[in-house]
Each structure stands twice: as C-alpha cells, then as structure tokens.
Amino acid sequence: MEDLFAGMAEGYEAWYETPLGAFAIAEEERALKALLPPGESLLEVGAGTGYWLRRLPYPRKVALEPSPDMLRVGRARTPEAAWVAGRGEALPFPEGSFDVVLVFTVLEFVEDVGKTLSEARRVLRRGGSLLVGILEALSPWGALYRRLGEEGVKPWSGARLLTREDLRRLLGPPEAEGEAVFLAPEARPPFGEADAAGRRAGNRPALYLGRWR
Ligand SMILES: C[S@@+](CC[C@H](N)C(=O)[O-])C[C@H]1O[C@@H](n2cnc3c(N)ncnc32)[C@H](O)[C@@H]1O
Numbered sequence: 531m532e533d534l535f536a537g538m539a540e541g542y543e544a545w546y547e548t549p550l551g552a553f554a555i556a557e558e559e560r561a562l563k564a565l566l567p568p569g570e571s572l573l574e575v576g577a578g579t580g581y582w583l584r585r586l587p588y589p590r591k592v593a594l595e596p597s598p599d600m601l602r603v604g605r606a607r608t609p610e611a612a613w614v615a616g617r618g619e620a621l622p623f624p625e626g627s628f629d630v631v632l633v634f635t636v637l638e639f640v641e642d643v644g645k646t647l648s649e650a651r652r653v654l655r656r657g658g659s660l661l662v663g664i665l666e667a668l669s670p671w672g673a674l675y676r677r678l679g680e681e682g683v684k685p686w687s688g689a690r691l692l693t694r695e696d697l698r699r700l701l702g703p704p705e706a707e708g709e710a711v712f713l714a715p716e717a718r719p720p721f722g723e724a725d726a727a728g729r730r731a732g733n734r735p736a737l738y739l740g741r742w743r
Pocket of ligand 1: 535575576577578579580581582594595596597600616617618619633634635636639640641
C-alpha cells in the first residue's frame with residue numbers, strides 16, 4: 531500500500547500558521563470541541579502528527595498511525611499519547627477498549643471505509659462515542675482537492691472524498707453534527723466575513739463532523 535503521507539510529516543502543520551490556515555483550523559477546533567463526549571480514554575485512528583491529540587482533554591490518549599513518517603513526527607511532538615503503528619481496517623485493540631474513537635479526515639485515505647468504521651465501533655466500549663470528521667466532497671474545498679488529485683498531487687491523488695450522506699448510509703443518523711469552514715479556498719481577509727458570506731451562499735463546509743454511539 532502506498533504511503534501518501536511519506537515525506538509530509540515535518541511540514542504537515544505549517545499551513546495552520548498561514549492566515550487562512552489559522553482561521554480554518556480554529557473553526558475546525560471549535561466545531562470538534564463542541565461535539566466532544568465525556569470519557570477517560572480516546573483513540574485517534576490515523577492520528578497524523580497528533581495535532582488534535584495535543585488539544586483534546588482525555589486522560590488516556592492512544593494514537594494509531596500507519597505512515598512511518600507521520601508516526602515518527604507524531605510521537606516526538608505528542609508524547610502524551612501512546613503511539614501504535616497500524617491501520618484503521620485492523621485495529622490492534624480488544625473490543626470495548628475506548629470511551630471515544632476519533633476518525634478525523636482519515637476515511638478519505640483508507641482502503642476500506644466500511645471496515646475502518648466497523649473496527650472503530652468494535653473497539654468502543656458500550657455507550658462510547660464515535661466522532662467522524664470528513665472533508666466534504668461537495669464543498670468548494672472538495673472541488674479543489676479533486677482537481678489537485680487529478681493533477682497527481684499527493685495525498686489528493688489517492689483520496690476518495692465522501693459526503694455527509696455517505697456517512698449516513700454507512701452509520702445511520704448521527705446523534706449530533708458539526709460544520710466548519712464555509713469560505714472558499716480563494717477567500718480573502720477578513721475571513722470571518724468571507725465565511726459568513728460562504729454560509730449565506732449555501733456552500734457546503736469543508737469539514738463535516740458527526741457523532742455516533
Ligand atoms: C489528512 S491526515 C489526518 C491526520 C489527523 N487525523 C489530523 O486531523 O491531523 C490523514 C491520516 O490518515 C492516515 N491514514 C492513511 N491510511 C490509513 C489507514 N488505512 N488507517 C489509518 N490511518 C490511515 C495517514 O497516514 C494520515 O496520517
């Protein structure tokens with residue numbers, strides 16, 4: 531299996547330092563934190579560099595990551611999590627191991643979406659929560675990522691973008707939902723106003739979040 535993220539780990543969070551990136555990631559963090567369920571233990575499937583694990587308030591955090599490059603950087607930057615090499619399709623944990631499982635912009639890159647989701651549910655304790663974030667295929671950002679993928683730009687060349695309707699088909703209706711980043715990739719500052727304009731225009735947001743039990 532090709533590692534679409536090989537060589538990207540060091541610079542993975544650099545975009546968050548740009549004005550547009552800082553706006554977008556702050557909006558995503560607000561939407562994610564609004565959906566967080568209580569719990570002791572969190573597993574992030576496809577944890578990348580651990581950006582979210584550094585920000586989420588759970589006493590026990592486990593990071594699963596298949597890319598050796600992302601795993602190396604994630605482990606160095608996010609030592610508060612226990613890092614495990616592996617793929618979402620075959621989680622190396624017994625059933626009922628976690629209160630919360632987070633799958634944030636990862637389904638786009640897995641080989642088998644259904645298997646990844648059923649594995650995430652298997653390792654949740656009874657009554658635990660599955661949080662899934664996707665890059666909306668029908669958003670202006672989805673259009674950009676699709677074009678980049680067609681041009682062969684990694685990781686988009688290997689991505690399969692999903693919609694919220696795809697998630698509903700796979701998981702049923704969520705108990706709660708969140709959205710963030712309505713502005714378009716070419717938006718100019720002030721970004722708050724551009725975001726409000728994107729919302730008024732009926733843009734789908736770049737990020738859709740759902741929570742399931
Ligand atoms: C866009 S990044 C998101 C990283 C992190 N969740 C975040 O939001 O910062 C996608 C991550 O999914 C990982 N990934 C790719 N295929 C995977 C698979 N089959 N199982 C689990 N993770 C996978 C990639 O290596 C990469 O780190």
